[in-house]
Amino acid sequence: MSVRVRFAPSPTGYLHIGGARTALYCYLIAKAQKGSFILRIEDTDLERSKREYELAMIDDLKWCGIDYDEGPDKGGEFGPYRQSERTQTYLDIAKDFVEKGFAYPCFLTTSELEELTAKAESEKKSPHAYHGKYRDLDPAEAKKRVEAGEAHIIRFKNPRKEWSFTDMVRGDVKFPVDMVGDFAIIRSNGMPVYNFCCVIDDHLMKMTHVIRAEEHLNNTVRQLMIYEALGAEPPRFVHCSLLVGEDRQKLSKRHGATSVKQYREQDYLPAALMNYLCLLGWSHPDETDIFDINQMDSIFDLNRFNKSPAFYDITKLKFFNEQYLRALSVEDLATGFEKAIPSEHAYHAKETSWKLDFAELFREKVQLFSDIVPQLGLIFDETIEQTEDVVDVNSWETTPTIRDYVKTRVSEIKASGSENITSEEFKEIMNHLKKELKIKGKPLFMGLRVVLTGKTHGPDLSKAIPLTPISTIEKRLS
């Protein structure tokens, strides 16, 4: 039987970094086994789910390079792939469950439930100890009350036995009899609940593997019960490790940039992000770390998951991004810059050679700008448009001499109508300083750099200066 794996996000926000990693794993496993990868939208929580998020998620997945075979916008043999469009299926099964005694209507009101939960807490009992109040109500009477229109939910009747399953990452996992109570499967508004829909769909859509993060591990016990009631064989479960922040807690919004969208906006390269994410909880058999996720084929082995939670470290992400940035062709880099070039450089940007020169210059210097490296737009500023004086111009005694001479030459060049200093002219300036003024070594290079850029490090001057408008240079000299 061919492998079928699904990624089932809830459209309640933008695609999360953790979600992207899970999606990536699902995608890679499906690919490695030549199976199918399915996108299913779990939007049964009417209040929180929004169509715009669904669209944004699909868009982000596309940006990540994670392509699925079946999904809400693609269709497929087992659709629809949006749970809100499958409500009747769930309701029919719930009804069947009630008739067969696997589930029952519960008339507990929200306030009653709160009271019982508080009572359980004070008695140091498990909070679900009282959820089964209507469990043994006569079915005929329950039916009568439901038909009379009394508010109710449908609860699953916990068969109260021990459960266990073999997780492909965790190994054998056992759950005790009273781990959960009689949990809800249909809300009072008539909408079904996650654990119920998830199992029904995984069954109906013929999933062979359920791959998700460890936060769902405990849900498995409820799901196992539903599989049994359905008379269905559960799929293979793969609970991979959680992504955590610096406080070691589950990665969430408060940890900073945690949505894929934010990295897109900062121009991170998707291949770099995927490569990094792939290694957070999984290891390559060859112990290599830079690799193309699309060239893994059967290398992606689900026996290589690490069980412990992984810290999402942006410093290391930046390293991956740098590696990918360097590997880009000069042409691709130049294309990437196009949108980032400020209008005052428009005359430059028209020249392909200028763009290529700049791209090449940039590539050499990627590391230098590691803080802002992903942001091509800002790179431009850092490389060419350094405006702040961060260094004392007089830290070298030769600096004033250099500045005076450079000032004179720049005025001359400008007077001749040039918009920038050519490499030849720059070389002449260097030679003059060297030969006529006898300045050499560090004072020469650093002096020139400080005079021209106001900083003590940056790209090779002979390359950067010809790319800088003469007006910008003049401003710095004044």
Added chain:
RNA sequence: GCUCCCAUCGUCUAGCCCGGUCUAGGACACCGCCUUUUCACGGCGGCGACAGGGGUUCGAAUCCCCUUGGGAGUACCA
């Protein structure tokens, strides 16, 4: 509280299943040197870990138990 899961350098991890080849390997970060008449890249090197305690064994990072620590779940969220 209860249940489940986890535990190798600061971080991501290899090794663990099938004990010896591990004075524990790689990568990020950090530090140093070399290269470059700057910075960076690159090369070389350094710092740096088997949570603790008991077993089992000739031998344990690897197997077993306990302790400690961390995390997740405990919803009419997913």
